[in-house]
Amino acid sequence: MTEPRFVVVGHVNRGKSSVVSTLAADASIDIDAMPGTTQRCHRYRMSVGEQVLLEFVDTPGFERPRQMLAWMRDHETHTAERAQVVWAFVDLHRAGDAFPQECELIPSILEGGTILYVVDVSRPPSIKEEAEMEILRWTGRPRMAILNRIGTRDHSGAWRVVLDQYFNLVRTFDAQRADFDERIKLLRALGEVNESARGPLDRAIGVLKTDRRDNLSESFTVIAHLVVEVLSLTKQKRLPVEAEPRPYREPLATKYFDRIRALESQAQDRLKELFGHGRLQIEQDQLAQVDDDLFNLSLWNHLGLTSTQLIATGTATGAAAGGVLDLAVGGTALGAAALVGAAVGGGASWYASRSLPKVKIRGIPLGGQLLQIGPMSNREFPWVLLDRCLLLLDFVSRQPHALRGHVQLGGSEARRLVSGFAPSLRNRFERVFRCLRKGASIEEVEWAKIELVELLQAWWEDREIDSA
Numbered sequence: 001m002t003e004p005r006f007v008v009v010g011h012v013n014r015g016k017s018s019v020v021s022t023l024a025a026d027a028s029i030d031i032d033a034m035p036g037t038t039q040r041c042h043r044y045r046m047s048v049g050e051q052v053l054l055e056f057v058d059t060p061g062f063e064r065p066r067q068m069l070a071w072m073r074d075h076e077t078h079t080a081e082r083a084q085v086v087w088a089f090v091d092l093h094r095a096g097d098a099f100p101q102e103c104e105l106i107p108s109i110l111e112g113g114t115i116l117y118v119v120d121v122s123r124p125p126s127i128k129e130e131a132e133m134e135i136l137r138w139t140g141r142p143r144m145a146i147l148n149r150i151g152t153r154d155h156s157g158a159w160r161v162v163l164d165q166y167f168n169l170v171r172t173f174d175a176q177r178a179d180f181d182e183r184i185k186l187l188r189a190l191g192e193v194n195e196s197a198r199g200p201l202d203r204a205i206g207v208l209k210t211d212r213r214d215n216l217s218e219s220f221t222v223i224a225h226l227v228v229e230v231l232s233l234t235k236q237k238r239l240p241v242e243a244e245p246r247p248y249r250e251p252l253a254t255k256y257f258d259r260i261r262a263l264e265s266q267a268q269d270r271l272k273e274l275f276g277h278g279r280l281q282i283e284q285d286q287l288a289q290v291d292d293d294l295f296n297l298s299l300w301n302h303l304g305l306t307s308t309q310l311i312a313t314g315t316a317t318g319a320a321a322g323g324v325l326d327l328a329v330g331g332t333a334l335g336a337a338a339l340v341g342a343a344v345g346g347g348a349s350w351y352a353s354r355s356l357p358k359v360k361i362r363g364i365p366l367g368g369q370l371l372q373i374g375p376m377s378n379r380e381f382p383w384v385l386l387d388r389c390l391l392l393l394d395f396v397s398r399q400p401h402a403l404r405g406h407v408q409l410g411g412s413e414a415r416r417l418v419s420g421f422a423p424s425l426r427n428r429f430e431r432v433f434r435c436l437r438k439g440a441s442i443e444e445v446e447w448a449k450i451e452l453v454e455l456l457q458a459w460w461e462d463r464e465i466d467s468a
């Protein structure tokens with residue numbers, strides 16, 4: 001065995017599999033409210049590419065620890081040989097059916113594992129659990145206890161007093177909430193418990209950090225490409241000169257919006273996959289539809305920029321003017337804000353700029369008509385699209401892998417991320433959006449992608465610094 005092994009043990013149904021899932025960033029592990037979900041030991045290798053970094057073993061819970069400990073005490077020789085007594089217990093009972101769980105989990109520990117003992121602090125310590133801890137002490141292996149909390153009550157004070165007597169280190173770890181940094185902290189703590197694992201753990205932490213940086217970079221590229229592709233998307237239909245164009249409008253618009261949704265969904269799948277959340281069901285309201293009325297659609301009111309910010313961004317020229325306008329209209333009702341916006345915008349109708357693109361008809365040189373929809377003329381749209389992507393990225397890049405089931409993102413309680421952008425950053429984004437709105441050249445499209453990646457990277461780094 002080259003990579004260090006960490007064996008996660010504890011009583012039945014205390015969150016062992018959840019801890020393994022979050023630590024190993026593996027969403028495929030079975031987690032369930034039913035006790036006895038894990039019946040056999042499962043090894044999970046934490047790897048990046050071909051490189052195996054660490055091994056975690058998920059185990060079944062102890063079922064008859066008091067009887068096991070009683071047998072061990074009856075057969076004790078002297079303190080230095082307690083581990084041999086534990087082995088002798090397994091050897092004797094392996095073939096029988098009195099202690100299947102114990103015989104399954106103990107060998108992984110005795111064969112060189114570091115113990116992570118998981119307790120649920122919403123219940124007080126029990127006699128059974130004291131027996132488990134004593135058995136673990138007899139193995140002589142390095143060990144750490146993890147305080148997990150499944151229910152609402154908190155007995156962590158009582159637990160600490162007990163755990164300090166049996167374990168080299170006690171740490172709190174919420175398997176259902178821990179983010180990347182908390183995961184790293186726990187891995188570092190494991191190096192304190194088992195010094196021989198410190199080198200591999202430090203290497204693993206370094207590889208995980210680089211991997212996360214790479215995944216974030218790729219996410220910014222995915223988002224930048226999506227935004228550019230969606231905003232510059234057009235759909236066209238050629239018709240003979242004598243054809244009546246009206247019946248062709250709606251199908252063309254439907255195709256256009258279907259394509260936008262498909263592009264967004266592909267990008268979202270990629271973001272989920274990059275952070276190992278491919279299986280997570282994440283629901284969001286649908287993006288635009290043919291007949292969306294932007295003023296009535298609730299989705300548009302809580303994502304993207306606020307009306308005030310939207311007016312201030314790019315309608316006025318430059319960041320300074322935007323700042324002044326922000327102050328001038330701050331707190332006024334939407335109508336008043338819109339009027340100010342329209343006035344500052346130099347006559348361009350701000351209301352008109354909020355509608356979704358209409359199908360336009362043009363004559364074409366060799367005869368006939370060309371129906372075209374796009375590029376996206378709506379000024380709010382890129383901000384909503386960007387907000388949706390960032391909400392998802394923020395979510396999948398932070399969520400622990402013990403999380404299961406359905407998640408609703410972007411509901412009415414969703415916090416906007418883009419509205420937290422500094423005005424100067426907002427204006428730089430708006431410059432890119434404006435360029436795409438008017439129909440960008442190939443060179444401009446390339447510039448837009450690079451610029452967006454750079455802006456997203458800068459925003460993320462600033463935020464990380466702020467939250468550190």
Ligand SMILES: Nc1nc2c(ncn2[C@@H]2O[C@H](COP(=O)(O)OP(=O)(O)OP(=O)(O)O)[C@@H](O)[C@H]2O)c(=O)[nH]1
Nearest residue numbers: 012013014015016017018031032033035036037038
């Ligand atoms: N709220 C909350 N629930 C948790 C937490 N950890 C685990 N659970 C829930 O507790 C239940 C048991 O979790 P598992 O991870 O399957 O526990 P286990 O110890 O592996 O269980 P067995 O394999 O049956 O021994 C599941 O319903 C989890 O969702 C936690 O930190 N917070």
Ligand SMILES: [Mg+2]
Nearest residue numbers: 016017037038
């Ligand atoms: Mg389990």
